[in-house]
Amino acid sequence: MQQAEQIDDVTEVLDEITSEQWDVILAAMEAEDPQALKTALETVHAADIADILEQLSSDQRDRFVQLYGSEFDGDILSEIDESIREQVIEALPREVVAEAVRELDSDDVVDILEDLEQDGQDFILQSLESDDREAVQSAMSWPEGSAGRLMQSETVTVPEDYTVGETIDFLRAAEWLPAQFYHIILVDLEGRPTGYGTLGRILAARRDVHLTDLSEDSFRTVSATEDEGEVARLFNKYHLISMPVVDEAEKLVGVITIDDAMIVLDEEAEEDLLRLAGVSEESSLSDRIWDTVRGRFVWLFVNLLTAILASIVISMFEEELEAMVALAVLMPIVASMGGNAGTQTMTVAVRALATRELTGQNARRVLSRELMVGTINGLAFGVIMSAVAAFWFGVPMLAAVIAMAMVLTLASAALSGIVLPLLLDRAGIDPALASGPFVTTVTDVVGFFAFLGLASVVLL
Template identity: 60%
Template sequence: MQDEPQRPDLSDDASDPRRSLAPQPENEPEPERGEEEDDFTPSRALIDQIRDAIDAEEQDRLDALLEPMHAADIADVIENLSAARRRVFMSLWSGEIDGEILAEIDESIRDEIVEQLPGDVLADAVREMDSDDIVDLIEELDEDDQRKILDALDETDRVAVEQSLTYPEYSAGRMMQSEVVTAPEHWTVGDTIDYLRGEEELPDQFYHVILTDPRRHPVGYVALGRLLAARRATPLREIVEDSFRPIGVFAEEADIAYAFNQYHLISAPVVDEDDRLVGVITIDDAMEVLDEEHEEDILRLAGVGDDSSIQDTVMETLWQRIPWLAVNLGTAILASFVIAIFETTISEVVALAVLMPIVASMGGNAGTQTLTVAVRALATKSLTGSNVWRVVAREAVVGLLNGVCFAVVMGIVAWIWFDGVSLGGVIAIAMVVNLMVAALAGILVPLALDKVGADPALASGAFVTTVTDVVGFFAFLGLAQAVLL
């Protein structure tokens, strides 16, 4: 492995320690200040110098700036250029987009890059990639671009990639790489080391040697560390790892990522319906899925779609957000109907109009807190049938206690503010009711959606908001009508 490269001299801007790279929209506004520079991303000054070199079409300067950079950082640079600058960059840079860079580029602009690459450069790039990276690269491309990449592969690699593409999306078959290091189960450490030293086409990175029987069924694996530490005469079967867990080719990505995290796996063999070895999944792929799951949950909870990207255009972003804003509009209208029922009460006690948003806001925030915890717990499989009712009871008690605490505070505030003990009592009771209902809705709604097979992260927010608004307004205004009039 090469030593960490040195960055170009940025002394002209050294006085400003707050530099970070954030993805820029099409017109590339200046990155926001306020965050300390991240040691693992290109600095703001470096990005500015690269942009200046592109604008001035200074190839030598651009080459000098990019030469010491890691492939992942070059991919970041490409992503953060406008479409016009990317086109100039692709024609100006004397270096080539290799397989490592291509694998790092965000999928939202990857097809654009592929279309701009000369055929020979694209062929060289994909030949450097593992089969799982090639599958990840081409599965989102159109048919013509897919064929261009497949035609660039050797026959063996092409067959492996085409086979992976036949498996369902988000399955182990799509995640796995076909390059696997195996050894017969009867071999010794010495046999294996001699084989590895003599083999010319090993994967660039692998963590285990998988033991197979004569029918290519995986029966165990040996970590490289234990292999190198054992004596040559030691049978491989004596140093196999306890963590060995084959994964079915149709297993879902989320379950695989959970297994890697739960059992501290580094790699795992993938088997077909007949339990024959067909590939391997490594920890980097599993953790990437776990990261994507976290990102999807956050985006869905916010109602902005599960594939929203900072690279999206205005229209793409608009169409991702409109549907859930429309849902929220519908729930707001429903809450307004509840308010309309008590129109006379509000007109006679104007203070109710002032206090209503407080009840709804507190309920909404309480529901969101519980909802976030519940969705995350479901995603990580820590909320199960064995503990669900204990968690529901805990959230109900927490909601009740929160309601009592804030009921006391808000009751006193309303009493002093509007000089009315009864009004203070009404809002206090409404606060207790709404916060307890919000806590229950925050956990029961995602549980119900998960039970019927819907994604809790996608739809829970709208339902919880509706419940807290409707219950909050009805409890507050209904009590007010009964007590104050």
């Protein structure tokens, strides 16, 4: 019964794996039959095998690796989520790991090395051919999160004065070509890239056409020290397929391809989402309990401090709350609306900062727009809540107080949702990580103070 439930649960997550396949996979693992497991996975893509490993428990994962170990290749290792990759590599025979990493491009090897301890890194490096090892070590010398770490050293280059015929003859004679490539990069005598042409245009042209006449307008280079997030943004903005990477002397050192750029875009979006929730970007459902607790504790503690600050504001109006119970009933509504409005604006602002849609040039216009949106929403919900309060408690002035408080709270929420991320970004602090607690504090304090302060003046 438990196995049937697991099959149903996993097939809901992985559409590519049928319930029949899962039945066979789990049965093979239960019977410890490596041949049956190999047969069940013969037609399964490496990325789907990686997904299977993520869905299994830790004990099941170890059993899977033991049974399927000799079939592991580089594609599976590169597709495995980094949260479980080290566990899988440690469970595999050393000779299997060594053979698997030899199949990979240098950028994929670097991606694997970044998640391993020093002993594991040393073993994989020693498993590589000398040329591949030098390429990987060269890439690892660049800063973490840079274009140099993201690039692959395997490039296809020809002199810039080559014709199509010379290029085709050169490629046919070459034995070192990458398994996949999109552009042929033109370089000058100093090894500096000056352009590139797509394989399609080159193969369609006459043999006597010079490659410079086929060079793409999209050609641009990026420094090896450039942040990988900026690289991904350039790929997305200019619809690039690949981009040469250069060193300080503008000499070609590698190339970044679109698949790696899209992975970075996905990771950046995931990182922003997790940070907005106050969760570490390394968090995963496969993490140990203590690691998860430790990762979430800090921001929960910060939220506790901000909640205490809001409570201090409430305590300033104890007499008013005792004199009129309706204030205690309606007070959370104002704060909740402010918090939600602030979170909406903050999320838009943080994402706009990450994509560079929000800059110093348009900050004032965006701020005015969001302030107007917050004020209009405040007026609309103020009217709604005044009607609710008047009907509920039968006190006309209470209805007027909550309406005014709603306008002030939603306007301040819109203001703080834009201003605080901007200020944090200017201060060099990641707004995705730090904006949440500050925006919540502002909206709670303003909401409570506006509602209770107005009530004390108007009603009491």
